[in-house]
Amino acid sequence: MIVNLERARARMEEAGLEALVCVQPINVYYASGYESDWLFDYQWAGCAILPLSEDRPATLIVHDVELTNLAEHPSWMPELRVYETQVGDDIFSHYTVDEEAELEEADRKTLALMEATRATASTGVVEAILKALSDGGYRRLGFDDARLASLCAERLANVQCFDRPELMTMIRAVKTPAELELMREAGRRNQQALRVAIDAAGVGVKWSDIRRAWHLSVAEQDCMPWCIYVGAGHKSMGLWHDHDYPIREGDQLCFDSMLTWQRYFGDMQRTCVMGAPSAKLKRYWNAAYAAAEAVFDAMRPGVNTVDLRKLALEVGKRGGIKGFRHAFMHGLGLEHLELPSASPGLSGFDLEEGMVVNMDMEVCEIGFGGIYYENTLLIGPNGPEYLCDMPRELIHLPC
Numbered sequence: 289m290i291v292n293l294e295r296a297r298a299r300m301e302e303a304g305l306e307a308l309v310c311v312q313p314i315n316v317y318y319a320s321g322y323e324s325d326w327l328f329d330y331q332w333a334g335c336a337i338l339p340l341s342e343d344r345p346a347t348l349i350v351h352d353v354e355l356t357n358l359a360e361h362p363s364w365m366p367e368l369r370v371y372e373t374q375v376g377d378d379i380f381s382h383y384t385v386d387e388e389a390e391l392e393e394a395d396r397k398t399l400a401l402m403e404a405t406r407a408t409a410s411t412g413v414v415e416a417i418l419k420a421l422s423d424g425g426y427r428r429l430g431f432d433d434a435r436l437a438s439l440c441a442e443r444l445a446n447v448q449c450f451d452r453p454e455l456m457t458m459i460r461a462v463k464t465p466a467e468l469e470l471m472r473e474a475g476r477r478n479q480q481a482l483r484v485a486i487d488a489a490g491v492g493v494k495w496s497d498i499r500r501a502w503h504l505s506v507a508e509q510d511c512m513p514w515c516i517y518v519g520a521g522h523k524s525m526g527l528w529h530d531h532d533y534p535i536r537e538g539d540q541l542c543f544d545s546m547l548t549w550q551r552y553f554g555d556m557q558r559t560c561v562m563g564a565p566s567a568k569l570k571r572y573w574n575a576a577y578a579a580a581e582a583v584f585d586a587m588r589p590g591v592n593t594v595d596l597r598k599l600a601l602e603v604g605k606r607g608g609i610k611g612f613r614h615a616f617m618h619g620l621g622l623e624h625l626e627l628p629s630a631s632p633g634l635s636g637f638d639l640e641e642g643m644v645v646n647m648d649m650e651v652c653e654i655g656f657g658g659i660y661y662e663n664t665l666l667i668g669p670n671g672p673e674y675l676c677d678m679p680r681e682l683i684h685l686p687c
Contacts, residue, residue, distance in 0.1 A: 289321050289364045290466045296459045300340040303455060305430040307339040312432045314622040315456045317551060320348045322363040332413050337420060344424055349416045353382045359397035370405045371416040379411050418443055432456050461619050461628035462642040470552040471621065471644055475664055475676040478554025481505040482545040485516065486560055489541055491687050495519045495531040506547050514624065517544035518658060525658025537563045537687050542660040546624060553620050555646050556676060557662035560683040568656065573682045575607025576649040576659045579615060583647055587639060587672045593617040594636030600649065614650035619643060620664055643667045
């Protein structure tokens with residue numbers, strides 16, 4: 289189980305909700321602990337209903353194609369419901385059974401699940417959700433999708449349906465031990481991919497070759513690539529389309545490496561220099577690094593990230609980055625930007641013990657290039673802990 293049940297129930301009680309109804313894939317995975325590619329394949333492929341009261345069953349709703357996977361990797365949720373496929377007027381279950389075959393254990397488990405879910409099977413996910421909510425007798429529900437909230441409000445009598453997508457982000461902000469284990473591993477694998485990319489660099493090497501080395505390392509570690517941003521020289525910042533250029537001596541190389549391991553993100557930035565750094569590069573790096581260290585020392589539960597940003601900007605500008613502005617923090621987990629706030633954009637939030645956050649320090653200066661420095665941190669009771677052990681200095685590469 290990866291869900292923080294205690295935190296989820298506390299947030300529901302504060303909001304006056306009897307259950308949270310999740311159809312966003314990451315929230316279905318988080319709430320139910322059940323993971324498959326099918327959940328991420330199309331809109332509302334699955335649904336997890338997380339009740340406030342233990343007297344009501346937590347419910348996972350999936351397409352019946354998922355039953356083979358569930359037979360081997362079940363959810364912790366006690367109630368499982370399925371929906372079947374409809375093509376025109378034809379409604380059918382996904383699996384047939386060879387009546388003459390001697391079934392293996394996995395097949396027998398699948399067949400048992402088919403029989404157990406047959407009585408509550410529905411045609412389509414919406415009908416399955418409506419039936420589960422009606423059977424549960426709910427009156428006040430929070431949803432992570434405004435469209436489903438509106439649909440349920442129309443179809444369910446005497447039920448108040450609220451669009452509250454931020455609640456799941458707030459719940460997910462504080463990580464469980466199971467999540468931390470996944471995130472440490474995601475960070476370790478991301479770090480390895482970043483090292484491979486850095487090792488591929490050299491004078492005359494094209495940035496496209498570095499990206500290819502990174503992608504290969506990600507695949508070899510059974511991870512999913514998210515992106516490898518930025519580049520070298522004056523293109524070491526921003527989002528340039530043309531990266532097919534050779535690296536030159538004196539260029540800075542900036543990396544923003546992101547991948548997922550079992551859906552959880554690893555996210556790290558580093559800056560390298562090919563040969564000796566210029567005086568300006570050294571000044572900018574030292575200032576950005578000092579800003580990051582000042583923020584690290586100030587991070588505690590209860591501190592707001594807006595105040596940490598102000599501290600970073602003050603230190604960075606004092607160190608010589610006149611236009612320093614890219615200093616911000618965001619949560620990390622099942623999303624790259626987990627922002628536990630109801631406000632839009634990179635608005636501030638108070639740090640809590642158990643949060644995993646990323647601290648970004650960036651310089652994006654046209655004509656100069658970039659400085660990128662980012663680490664993933666676990667907020668402890670007395671301060672933060674680095675989740676990865678990659679060196680945090682400016683990386684010098686031999687020509």
